[in-house]
Amino acid sequence: MLLVDEQLAPLRALQxxxxxxxxxxxxxxxxxxxxxxxxxxxxxxxxxxxxPGMRVLDLTFDGLDGTxxxxxxxxxxxxxxxxxxxxxxHGAGGSRGEPAHFAYWLLAGCAVLTMDFRMQSGLxxxxxxxxxxxxxxxxxxxxxxxxxxxxxxxxxxALRLLQLAFxxxxxxxxxxxxxxxxxxxxxxxxxxxxxxxxxxxxADVPSMCRLEKRVFDRSGGAHKIADVLCDHPELLGQVCATxxxxxxxxxxxxxxxxxxxxxxxxxxxxxxDTIFAAYNKITAEKEMIAYPFGEHGGGGVVHxxxxxxxxxxxAGLPLTH
Numbered sequence: 001m002l003l004v005d006e007q008l009a010p011l012r013a014l015q016x017x018x019x020x021x022x023x024x025x026x027x028x029x030x031x032x033x034x035x036x037x038x039x040x041x042x043x044x045x046x047x048x049x050x051x052p053g054m055r056v057l058d059l060t061f062d063g064l065d066g067t068x069x070x071x072x073x074x075x076x077x078x079x080x081x082x083x084x085x086x087x088x089x090h091g092a093g094g095s096r097g098e099p100a101h102f103a104y105w106l107l108a109g110c111a112v113l114t115m116d117f118r119m120q121s122g123l124x125x126x127x128x129x130x131x132x133x134x135x136x137x138x139x140x141x142x143x144x145x146x147x148x149x150x151x152x153x154x155x156x157x158a159l160r161l162l163q164l165a166f167x168x169x170x171x172x173x174x175x176x177x178x179x180x181x182x183x184x185x186x187x188x189x190x191x192x193x194x195x196x197x198x199x200x201x202x203a204d205v206p207s208m209c210r211l212e213k214r215v216f217d218r219s220g221g222a223h224k225i226a227d228v229l230c231d232h233p234e235l236l237g238q239v240c241a242t243x244x245x246x247x248x249x250x251x252x253x254x255x256x257x258x259x260x261x262x263x264x265x266x267x268x269x270x271x272x273d274t275i276f277a278a279y280n281k282i283t284a285e286k287e288m289i290a291y292p293f294g295e296h297g298g299g300g301v302v303h304x305x306x307x308x309x310x311x312x313x314x315a316g317l318p319l320t321h
Contacts, residue, residue: 177200
């Protein structure tokens with residue numbers, strides 16, 4: 001369709017300047033070092049589960065502030081030797097979910113690691129309190145300090161979950177993939193940028209891209225940040241500085257593994273121009289699948305097949321093990 005090509009052409013050519021602060025690289029170097037140096041205190045409790053092909057371990061590990069973070073480690077019951085692992089991050093308002101939700105990754109011969117984002121719909125709370133200027137919503141919590149911001153804590157949780165993929169002998173540390181949608185897609189891109197050992201990244205309709213534009217357009221959860229700035233316009237510079245550390249626009253150039261990204265051209269939550277702004281910074285092997293009539297669901301179940309094919313074809317992550 002010519003009209004779709006006309007819509008895609010400027011997105012593919014879009015070049016948005018980075019918004020990095022002078023200490024951006026030092027901040028993330030210090031943060032990643034702290035993540036790796038702090039003991040995880042991980043526990044794995046076997047759980048009886050009515051799917052014979054799946055070993056389910058109820059996972060808990062400590063966030064940097066000591067918060068118990070709840071998750072799952074799921075293993076193919078018939079696995080022999082270390083298996084590839086897909087580290088899954090959920091969308092906004094979700095949780096680690098039910099083990100059965102991840103069965104297709106296990107059928108593909110992979111293990112799964114997943115976790116709750118703090119203070120959403122799972123079991124994970126927060127030992128750290130957050131300042132906010134409006135009715136509490138995670139995206140606007142701790143906006144005035146990069147180390148107090150909500151996503152500092154959830155992304156360091158996400159990095160700590162990822163460390164387990166490189167530590168357990170039943171997981172193949174050379175075949176670690178990250179994936180997620182929306183909030184989870186944004187986290188997947190960030191984890192691929194911050195952990196060079198990641199072998200593959202699959203990010204669907206990713207959030208946390210071109211955040212200044214998201215706030216200005218009041219798209220998705222970013223409207224809560226806009227609400228704060230509506231009442232406190234004097235905080236604009238300070239808020240934008242905090243957001244810049246967590247913007248995939250500034251992280252994407254670090255990614256070195258193959259990346260599959262999806263977007264919906266009619267997505268009002270994570271608009272395609274914000275996603276392309278970050279995607280166009282990636283210099284590694286990459287593929288964008290844009291769904292012309294997709295909203296925030298992107299390609300939905302249709303896209304799942306593309307992800308499984310991408311998994312099979314790249315980074316030595318097979319469909320069967």
